[in-house]
Structure formats: structure tokens, C-alpha cells
Amino acid sequence: MSQNVITSPTGHDAHDEHHGPSGLLKWLTTTDHKIIGLSYTITAVVMLIIGGALAELIRAQLATSNGHLVSFAQYNELFTMHGSIMIYLFVGPFAFGALANIIVPLQIGAPDMACPRHNALRYWLYLSGSITMLLGFFTAGGAANFGWVGYAPLTSSLNAPGAGADLWIGGLLLTGFSAIFTGVNLIATIFYLRAPGMTMFRMPIFTWNLLVTAILILLAFPVLTAGLIMLYADRHFGTHVFSVAGGGVPVLWQHIFWFWGHPEVYILALPFFGMATEIIAVFSKKPVFGYKGMIFATITIAALSLGVWAHHMFTTGVVLLPFFSIMSLLIAVPTGIKIFNWIGTMWRGELWFSTAMLMSIGFLITFLIGGLTGIYLASPPLDFFTHDTYFVVAHFHSVVMALVLAAMGGLYFWGPKITGFLLNERIGKAQFWLLFIGTQVFTFPLYILGLQGMPRRMAVYPLHHDWVNLNAISSVGAVLIGISTLLFALNIVVSWKKYPAGDNPWDAQTLEWFTTSPPPHHNFYRLPQIRSERPTWDYNHPEHKSVAHASHEN
Amino acid sequence: MEKTPLSPQGTRTSGRIGRRLRVLLTIPAAGLLLSGCTLPSFGVSKGVTKSSVQVFHLWQWFSVGAVVIGALVLALIGYAIVRYRRKDESAIPKQSQYHIPLELLYTIVPIIIVIVLFVATLIVENPEVSNPRTDVVVNVNAFQWGWKFSYPGHAVVVVGQTTQSPTMVVPANTNVHVNLTSTDVVHGFYVKEFNFSRYALPGVTNQFTFNAVKTGVYSGQCTQLCGLYHSLMFFKVKVVSPATYDQWLLDNRNVSAATAAANATALQNNPYLSSQSTQSAAN
Numbered sequence: 001m002s003q004n005v006i007t008s009p010t011g012h013d014a015h016d017e018h019h020g021p022s023g024l025l026k027w028l029t030t031t032d033h034k035i036i037g038l039s040y041t042i043t044a045v046v047m048l049i050i051g052g053a054l055a056e057l058i059r060a061q062l063a064t065s066n067g068h069l070v071s072f073a074q075y076n077e078l079f080t081m082h083g084s085i086m087i088y089l090f091v092g093p094f095a096f097g098a099l100a101n102i103i104v105p106l107q108i109g110a111p112d113m114a115c116p117r118h119n120a121l122r123y124w125l126y127l128s129g130s131i132t133m134l135l136g137f138f139t140a141g142g143a144a145n146f147g148w149v150g151y152a153p154l155t156s157s158l159n160a161p162g163a164g165a166d167l168w169i170g171g172l173l174l175t176g177f178s179a180i181f182t183g184v185n186l187i188a189t190i191f192y193l194r195a196p197g198m199t200m201f202r203m204p205i206f207t208w209n210l211l212v213t214a215i216l217i218l219l220a221f222p223v224l225t226a227g228l229i230m231l232y233a234d235r236h237f238g239t240h241v242f243s244v245a246g247g248g249v250p251v252l253w254q255h256i257f258w259f260w261g262h263p264e265v266y267i268l269a270l271p272f273f274g275m276a277t278e279i280i281a282v283f284s285k286k287p288v289f290g291y292k293g294m295i296f297a298t299i300t301i302a303a304l305s306l307g308v309w310a311h312h313m314f315t316t317g318v319v320l321l322p323f324f325s326i327m328s329l330l331i332a333v334p335t336g337i338k339i340f341n342w343i344g345t346m347w348r349g350e351l352w353f354s355t356a357m358l359m360s361i362g363f364l365i366t367f368l369i370g371g372l373t374g375i376y377l378a379s380p381p382l383d384f385f386t387h388d389t390y391f392v393v394a395h396f397h398s399v400v401m402a403l404v405l406a407a408m409g410g411l412y413f414w415g416p417k418i419t420g421f422l423l424n425e426r427i428g429k430a431q432f433w434l435l436f437i438g439t440q441v442f443t444f445p446l447y448i449l450g451l452q453g454m455p456r457r458m459a460v461y462p463l464h465h466d467w468v469n470l471n472a473i474s475s476v477g478a479v480l481i482g483i484s485t486l487l488f489a490l491n492i493v494v495s496w497k498k499y500p501a502g503d504n505p506w507d508a509q510t511l512e513w514f515t516t517s518p519p520p521h522h523n524f525y526r527l528p529q530i531r532s533e534r535p536t537w538d539y540n541h542p543e544h545k546s547v548a549h550a551s552h553e554n
Numbered sequence: 555m556e557k558t559p560l561s562p563q564g565t566r567t568s569g570r571i572g573r574r575l576r577v578l579l580t581i582p583a584a585g586l587l588l589s590g591c592t593l594p595s596f597g598v599s600k601g602v603t604k605s606s607v608q609v610f611h612l613w614q615w616f617s618v619g620a621v622v623i624g625a626l627v628l629a630l631i632g633y634a635i636v637r638y639r640r641k642d643e644s645a646i647p648k649q650s651q652y653h654i655p656l657e658l659l660y661t662i663v664p665i666i667i668v669i670v671l672f673v674a675t676l677i678v679e680n681p682e683v684s685n686p687r688t689d690v691v692v693n694v695n696a697f698q699w700g701w702k703f704s705y706p707g708h709a710v711v712v713v714g715q716t717t718q719s720p721t722m723v724v725p726a727n728t729n730v731h732v733n734l735t736s737t738d739v740v741h742g743f744y745v746k747e748f749n750f751s752r753y754a755l756p757g758v759t760n761q762f763t764f765n766a767v768k769t770g771v772y773s774g775q776c777t778q779l780c781g782l783y784h785s786l787m788f789f790k791v792k793v794v795s796p797a798t799y800d801q802w803l804l805d806n807r808n809v810s811a812a813t814a815a816a817n818a819t820a821l822q823n824n825p826y827l828s829s830q831s832t833q834s835a836a837n
Binding site: 072073146147151152153159244249250284285286287288289290292293315316318321322325326329330332333336337339343346347348349361364365369372373375376380381384387388389447448451452456457458460461541544545546547548549 | 616656674
């Protein structure tokens with residue numbers, strides 16, 4: 001045993017977290033990636049709950065054709081802030097701020113992120129940006145009301161004069177810089193702080209996906225930041241970048257926004273793909289089926305994602321349709337590779353249906369639906385008549401709800417590593433079924449509504465019998481999702497410090513499960529030898545090494 | 555200002571690659587698309603224009619692919635879930651990984667499927683976005699929150715907003731060329747029965763041509779969020795026989811825009827108008 005372990009040269013007690021402040025001051029001043037990551041996690045989940053509450057209001061308004069719950073003006077604020085909170089303040093920060101921050105250094109055997117103070121800065125930027133955006137609700141004109149995509153010139157000082165719009169821009173600038181710093185920090189950490197033996201092709205898939213995500217962040221986010229500064233200048237300094245009157249081009253905003261926005265879709269998705277990959281492998285008791293194929297698929301997705309932005313703009317009539325169509329269709333290929341890899345990993349495994357595994361399978365099925373409906377939208381003639389209808393809304397909600405399922409899987413899977421305590425599995429499974437069934441009940445009627453011609457972002461809609469029924473069913477789904485979220489909160493309360501996790505409760509494979517739960521201040525007292533992408537598994541099961549299919553046939 | 559470039563033949567320059575492919579593929583593709591008639595509709599209707607029928611068939615074929623692939627993947631997942639459920643907590647399965655032929659298979663087959671889908675897309679897309687020469691031109695102007703339809707050369711203008719949706723009258727079986735503009739923000743011109751939509755962008759004249767083959771009244775609506783009364787920005791397209799169309803043009807020549815709107819729409823008892831909207835409008 002001992003010859004497989006690199007023991008820390010110094011005594012480990014000296015390194016424990018007893019030095020430095022404690023309590024609230026510790027949370028405010030910390031540069032420990034685990035505490036910052038936990039702050040990120042809590043903030044992002046709070047945003048999920050706020051955004052979810054707004055979604056419930058939207059579904060309540062739409063449950064009848066002529067809802068009176070909110071006014072037209074309030075409805076525009078509702079869906080704008082629902083989308084903005086979910087995309088900018090929940091999914092993104094959760095993907096690359098929360099679990100990534102905690103898990104990536106642990107997975108590569110690093111003591112912390114490469115730039116710990118920088119790491120703290122990005123959390124505070126994120127928090128202040130989030131608060132800035134939410135403050136819009138308390139201004140005289142209300143929060144931003146031009147959709148989360150903010151198409152010019154609806155965002156001009158003429159069309160959206162309120163301070164809510166400025167707070168939206170300010171909030172996005174702050175969280176945008178937070179994201180850019182995240183990209184820098186993740187890349188530096190992954191390139192420079194890997195433990196001895198941790199070569200690039202021994203890094204876990206989750207870490208690989210975060211590396212690719214970080215590169216995409218650096219390519220995409222500065223473009224959004226620049227666009228936001230132009231927009232702010234248009235509103236306040238009299239520039240005319242996006243207004244026709246001064247010789248500007250409104251559709252330029254759409255180009256800038258989607259040049260960020262489409263890579264952003266993968267910036268959001270790749271970390272969750274990584275979570276699902278890790279979870280499925282662990283609970284199948286097998287290595288990832290095509291580890292290298294998975295990595296190349298991730299890189300291919302990232303590369304293609306930079307050339308597909310105008311598929312959001314097919315109906316503008318000012319983009320080259322065939323190019324963006326084939327690029328978008330091609331993304332189905334690496335995505336398909338991932339799906340087959342997940343299935344291949346489960347194949348001939350010993351599947352343990354823990355809550356985390358159920359959430360990951362739920363992710364897989366929901367993402368399959370979102371992916372298949374996405375293929376239609378890559379074909380311009382089919383996009384023309386589904387664009388801006390509920391079909392699109394249903395499509396991307398299938399995708400993002402799949403990400404929520406994966407996020408929940410990630411929390412059930414890695415939560416014990418962070419806190420040292422397991423969550424209750426029975427409540428967890430009930431939460432899974434409500435969330436999974438609720439998601440399908442919520443999205444399926446929306447697909448049909450879109451095909452029947454219901455445009456998105458309508459506060460009231462024509463009194464068709466079908467439309468009312470379909471909307472009502474969808475609202476029931478939203479309620480189920482809401483209850484599942486409450487169950488999650490209940491589970492935290494019920495399980496509070498009740499079920500000690502131990503170091504490696506799932507018989508998992510990667511380095512983070514080699515250290516204690518929660519890990520000590522600088523993460524590791526000792527490291528195993530790293531000779532594959534599964535060092536902890538190799539250490540615990542030296543007789544069960546991975547074998548390639550081809551090798552046993554020869 | 556920024557007109558979509560038209561080549562001398564009146565076709566979009568962007569369709570050049572597709573045009574060559576189209577010549578090559580028209581014959582087998584026509585058979586393929588026509589045979590789509592016997593497939594289920596997958597929630598979409600044929601529509602009432604020449605293009606909308608083609609789009610419908612494209613939709614059917616995409617759906618066949620999606621259903622087949624979706625069913626296959628779900629079956630694989632389902633099989634794995636049932637067959638490989640853990641029976642013994644301490645059991646460790648064979649740690650097998652990588653299978654090059656299989657990995658190649660699930661890379662190459664999707665590439666072939668994608669190429670087929672792309673070619674099918676081009677076959678439907680190129681005629682749909684081409685702008686053949688035509689005598690009937692309607693200038694459609696979208697504004698917050700209504701529509702103006704003017705018929706250049708005929709001095710006919712129809713305007714209507716929110717509560718009274720204006721009607722665009724067009725002849726059947728004729729190529730109707732639309733010049734689509736916006737006065738203020740981005741709007742979306744969408745007629746469900748056309749299986750088509752197009753943005754009205756400020757500063758851009760967007761052009762498209764449709765050929766409605768069935769007379770009738772079809773509802774249309776703004777699909778792109780355009781501010782407060784986006785939910786109420788409806789219009790109608792009335793497809794009539796060419797003779798009726800000519801007569802309608804004569805009857806409404808030089809009539810003031812408001813009267814023309816009244817003539818055209820006769821202020822339908824609008825089912826979309828809610829008490830809330832009147833209330834909000836009053837505020």
C-alpha cells in the first residue's frame with residue numbers, strides 16, 4: 001500500500017484550516033477554492049429558485065388564455081428576468097463556478113486554483129452582478145423587459161428608457177468579467193497545477209470539459225462584453241452603433257449576441273456533460289467507454305460552436321443559410337458520439353440506481369429529446385416556421401432542464417465530498433421522479449403549441465380550445481418541477497449532518513475521492529500513483545484495470 | 555437600405571452551391587418528397603402555398619429520422635437499464651473500454667445522415683428563398699403594434715393596429731413578392747398556414763415571394779418580441795381569385811388608408827382582444 005502513495009513531506013496537521021479567520025469572516029475573506037465554490041453553489045441555487053419562481057408565475061399567467069395575474073408590461077419583465085437569471089446567473093455560474101471550482105483542483109491533485117485571490121474576485125463580481133441585475137425589479141420602470149437576448153433597437157434609450165435596462169447591462173458586464181476570469185483561472189490551473197503523473201490524457205472527463213469550456217469562455221465572453229459596452233454607449237453617450245437613425249445597424253447586435261450566445265450554449269452544457277459522464281461511469285462501475293473519443297467530441301463541439309451563431313438568425317434574411325445550416329447539423333455528430341459513449345459506459349456494467357445516477361439517466365433522455373428537436377432547427381426551411389414559436393421554447397427547455405437534472409445529479413454525487421454528509425436517497429429519488437416527469441409534462445405540450453403556431457412571449461393568447469388545454473398541462477408540469485425543488489430543500493434540512501459520507505461513498509474512480517470528505521485546507525495529505533484516468537479506482541481495485549475491447553480478442 | 559442582393563436571374567446569390575446540387579438531385583428528390591404524402595403529419599400541416607407543402611414534406615422526413623434515431627437510442631438506454639441493473643453490490647464487471655469499429659460506426663453513420671438532411675434542406679430551401687419575377691408586389695411595413703400593407707402602383711394602402719388586425723389581400727396561384735420593412739424595432743411576419751416567417755428589420759428591406767394555391771383567410775401575427783403590445787399584433791392574409799383581387803384593388807384605389815382598413819377588415823369581432831388589453835391600453 002505505502003509504495004503506491006506519495007506522502008506529503010511535511011506533517012499534515014500543521015496544514016489544517018485552523019489558522020486564519022473563522023465564521024462569517026472566513027467566508028468573506030477566503031481564497032480557498034472549496035469555500036468559494038460552495039459560495040458559488042449556494043448563490044447559484046438561490047438564483048435557480050428565484051428564476052424558478054418567476055417561471056411558475058409565467059406558467060400561472062399562461063394557464064388560461066386571458067390571464068390577469070400580471071399586466072402586459074409585467075409579463076415582459078417576467079420572462080426577460082426568468083431567462084436572464086436562469087442563463088446568466090444560474091446555469092453558467094453553476095456550470096463553471098460552483099462544482100468546477102471545487103472539483104477541478106481536486107480531480108487533478110492540485111492544492112487550490114492557480115490564482116486564489118483572482119478566484120475570490122470572480123465570485124464577488126458574480127454576486128454583485130447578480131444583485132445589480134435583480135435590483136431592476138425595484139426601479140420605477142421595472143426590470144429589463146426586452147427578452148434575455150435584448151434585440152436592438154428594443155433596448156435603445158427610446159424603447160427601454162428605465163434604469164432596469166441599465167442595471168441589466170451592468171449586471172451582465174460584472175458577471176461577464178467574472179466568467180472571463182474563470183476562464184483564465186481554470187486554464188492556468190489545469191495547465192500548471194496537475195499532480196505528478198496526471199498527464200492531459202489522464203485527466204477526468206469533467207476536468208477536460210471544463211478546460212474546453214474555459215477556452216470557449218475566453219473566445220466568446222469578451223465579444224458579449226464589447227457588445228454591452230456599445231449598447232450602453234448607444235443608450236447614454238449618443239453613439240449609434242445599433243440605431244438606423246445614425247447610420248448604425250440593429251442586426252449587428254444579433255451577430256454579436258449570438259457569436260457569444262451559441263458558444264455560450266456549450267459553455268453551459270459541456271460542464272454538465274462532464275458531470276453526467278463521471279456519474280454514469282462511477283455508478284456503472286466501469287471506465288468511460290470511449291475516453292479519448294469523448295474528449296475529441298468535446299473539442300469538436302467547441303470548434304463547431306464558434307461557427308453556428310447565425311442559425312439563430314435564419315429568419316433575418318441577412319445571413320448565408322447553407323453554411324450555418326451544415327455547421328449546425330454537424331454538431332449532431334459529436335453530440336451523438338457522446339450519447340453513444342454514455343450508453344457504451346452503461347453497457348455490461350453493474351448499474352447502481354442512486355439518485356445521482358437516476359438524475360444522469362434523466363439528463364440523458366431529456367437531452368436526447370432536446371437534441372433531436374434541435375436538428376430540425378438547423379434546417380432553415382423548418383426553422384422559418386418554428387422560429388419564435390413555442391417549439392423553440394420547448395426545444396431549449398428540454399436542453400436546459402436536462403442540464404438541471406445533471407446539476408442535481410452533480411449535487412447528489414459531489415455534495416458528500418464537499419460537506420462530508422450524504423443526502424437522503426429516498427427523498428432524492430422522489431425528487432428525481434417529480435423533476436423528470438414534470439419536465440416532460442412541461443415541455444411536450446409546448447412542442448405541440450409551437451407547431452400549432454403559438455408564438456413565444458405572449459402575455460395572452462387566442463382562445464383556441466387546444467391551446468388552453470396544452471398550456472394548462474404544461475403549467476401542471478411546471479408545478480411538478482416546483483415541488484421537486486421544494487423536496488430538494490427539504491432533503492437538505494432532513495439530511496443535515498445526519499449521514500456521514502466517508503472518503504469514497506460511491507466507490508468512485510477519480511482523485512477527488514482519494515482525499516477526505518470534506519478535503520483538508522490544501523486538499524491532499526497524500527496522492528496515489530497516477531497511471532490512468534482512474535487513479536483512485538486503480539488504487540482500490542488494482543486487479544481490475546481497464547482493458548480495451550480489441551486487446552482481449554487478440 | 556440594405557437590400558438582399560439579387561443576381562440577374564432574380565435568384566439569391568447565396569443559393570449558387572445549392573442550385574448546382576439541385577439540378578443533380580431534383581429528379582430523385584421529387585420522388586422522395588412526393589412519397590412523403592403517405593407519412594404521418596408529425597403535427598405540422600401542409601399549408602396553403604407552393605413552398606409550404608415542400609416544407610411540410612421536409613418536416614415529415616426529418617421527423618422520420620428523429621423518431622427512428624430517438625427510438626433506437628431510447629431502446630438502447632432502456633435495455634441497459636433493465637439488463638445491467640446491479641444484482642450484487644460487490645460485483646465488479648469486466649472493465650472493458652474502447653471498441654474502435656463501433657466508435658467509427660457511430661461517427662460515420664451520423665455524418666452520412668447529416669449530409670442527407672443537408673441535401674434535403676437545400677432542395678426545399680432554394681426554391682423557397684428564391685425571388686422569381688412577379689407582377690404582384692406588396693410592401694409590408696411592421697410597426698409598434700400593427701401592420702401596413704401597400705400595393706405600389708395601385709394607390710391602395712391598408713393599415714391596422716392591435717385591436718383591429720388589418721387584412722392583406724392577395725391573388726391565388728400568383729407569385730406575390732413582399733418587401734418587408736420595419737419602422738421601429740424588430741418584428742416577425744409569420745403566417746402559420748404558409749409554414750414561413752421572416753423578420754421585419756429596421757433599416758433593411760427583406761424580400762420573399764409566396765404563391766398561395768388555396769383561397770381563404772389565414773391569420774398571421776408578429777412573432778418577435780416588439781414591446782408592450784406584442785401579444786396583440788395580428789393580421790390576416792386573404793387569398794382571393796385574381797379577378798376578385800383586381801376588383802378589390804379598383805374599389806380601394808385612393809381610398810384613405812383608414813377607410814381601406816375598415817373595408818378590408820370590417821373590424822372583425824376580435825377574439826384575441828381581452829378586457830385586460832383594453833384596460834392596459836386605457837392606462
